[in-house]
Every structure is written in structure tokens, then in C-alpha cells.
Amino acid sequence: MEDAIEEMKKENPQGDPPIDIQTSSKGLIVNIKGDFAFPSGKADMKSELKTLLNDEIIPRIEASPFQIEVAGHSDSDPMPKKWQKFYASNWELSAARGATVVRYLIEEGVPAPRLVAAGYGDWYPRGIDSIRSENPMYNPLTLTWDEKIIINEETGKTAPTVLSLNSTKKQKSSNRRIQITFIQPPHHGKGRSATSYEEDS
Numbered sequence: 001m002e003d004a005i006e007e008m009k010k011e012n013p014q015g016d017p018p019i020d021i022q023t024s025s026k027g028l029i030v031n032i033k034g035d036f037a038f039p040s041g042k043a044d045m046k047s048e049l050k051t052l053l054n055d056e057i058i059p060r061i062e063a064s065p066f067q068i069e070v071a072g073h074s075d076s077d078p079m080p081k082k083w084q085k086f087y088a089s090n091w092e093l094s095a096a097r098g099a100t101v102v103r104y105l106i107e108e109g110v111p112a113p114r115l116v117a118a119g120y121g122d123w124y125p126r127g128i129d130s131i132r133s134e135n136p137m138y139n140p141l142t143l144t145w146d147e148k149i150i151i152n153e154e155t156g157k158t159a160p161t162v163l164s165l166n167s168t169k170k171q172k173s174s175n176r177r178i179q180i181t182f183i184q185p186p187h188h189g190k191g192r193s194a195t196s197y198e199e200d201s
Contacts, residue, residue, distance in 0.1 A: 019052065026183035027066065030057065031126075034073070034176030041083035043096035045104060049178075053104065057180060061110055066182040070105070071118040071123070072097035073179060075172035076163060092197070095119025101178055116183075125175040126167035 004186040018036035022029045061068055072094030081088055087093040095118070102117040148164040166172055 019047075019056075025184075026181055028182040030180040030182075032178040032180070033173070034178060035173065037178050038097055039102075041080065041087070041093070043087075043093065043100045045100055049101075050104065053101070054108065058105065058108055058110060061105070061114070064182055066184065067114055067116065068105075068110070069116040069118055069179075069181040069183055070098045070101045071120055071179045071181070073120050073175055073177050074122045075125075075175045076122040077124075077172065089121070091119055091121040093119075094121050097178060101180075122166060122175065123162060125162060125171065126177075127165050127171075129163065142161035 018033045022031070032049065034050065037046060038044065038141050039046065052178055066178045074090035076090075079087060079093065083093075087096060098119050100118040102115045105115060106112050148167065166175060
């Protein structure tokens with residue numbers, strides 16, 4: 001897959017490739033840019049995404065023993081009114097995109113029991129580990145904030161919140177993505193939770 005990424009860089013030297021790979025405590029993660037994969041505000045797969053899945057992703061799924069999670073992620077911009085009749089919020093859109101990819105994988109022969117579809121909305125943006133390192137108490141499962149920065153009343157120190165990772169156009173573009181995770185079983189390492197995204201690279 002690394003070869004495919006390098007080829008995409010050669011074809012479009014002025015732009016970022018539509019996919020990247022990272023490792024985490026959860027497993028190997030393939031991020032696919034949402035703008036490459038889907039039209040704005042829709043969950044209909046582009047032909048480019050189908051080609052990428054067929055050529056690069058599905059063969060690796062078939063060659064691996066792991067369970068596969070396909071998760072949709074969004075930026076923090078509210079859903080435009082013209083699309084709200086289809087998806088009321090980013091939650092619905094991100095979940096629909098994850099489910100659309102899973103359905104396609106099943107149609108292409110990937111066994112359904114190996115697949116998990118998920119939608120995380122805008123609450124797991126790229127770079128979330130930077131928040132955890134600066135604010136160890138941050139847990140998106142239990143804590144939410146309305147500000148980009150919070151202040152510790154005892155120490156006076158400031159810390160970023162998840163909203164700070166959706167501040168710029170580049171961040172938002174990066175956060176709109178499909179994330180395909182080859183889930184690492186607990187016995188292969190220290191174990192993980194279903195929502196663990198501790199990035200190693």
C-alpha cells in the first residue's frame with residue numbers, strides 16, 4: 001500500500017495523496033480523505049474510492065486475519081440546510097458513509113462478520129493524541145466542551161479541546177475521512193478499547 005501512496009504522490013506532486021497509513025494501539029489504520037471518497041454532503045461512493053478499495057484495500061483485508069472497522073469521520077461544520085433532509089447532522093452522515101463502504105466490501109466478497117461500520121461525527125479529529133498529551137484527563141466519551149481552550153481553575157494552565165483540531169480549513173479537510181482499521185486483537189499487544197486511538201506514527 002505504501003507503493004500506491006508513493007505513486008499517487010508522483011501523479012499529483014502539488015497535493016497530498018488521498019490516503020495515508022498510521023499505526024496505533026488499536027491496529028493498522030488507513031485514512032482515506034472524505035473529499036476523495038464522497039461528494040459533499042452525500043454517502044454515495046465515488047468511482048475513485050471503489051477503485052482504491054478494489055486495488056489496494058480489499059486484497060489486504062483478504063490476506064489478513066483481523067476484524068475490520070470502517071468508520072466515517074467529519075469536520076465540525078454544521079450540516080448545511082440543503083442536505084439536512086438527507087442527514088440531520090454529521091453523526092448521520094459519518095455513520096452512513098461508514099456503512100456504505102462496509103456494504104460495498106460485502107458485495108465484493110468480504111465476509112460480513114469480519115466488518116464493523118461506525119460513525120464518529122467530529123469527535124475524533126486527526127491529532128487527538130496531542131490533546132491527550134497536554135490534557136491527560138481528556139476523554140471524549142465523558143467530556144465535551146463548547147470552547148477551543150479550557151483553563152484549569154487550580155493551576156491556571158490552559159489546554160486545547162477537541163474543537164481546536166477543527167479550526168482551520170486544512171484541519172477540517174483532513175478530518176473529513178473514512179478510517180479503515182485492521183483491529184489488533186488484545187493478545188497481539190497490550191490490548192485496546194473500541195475507541196482507543198493512541199497513534200504511534
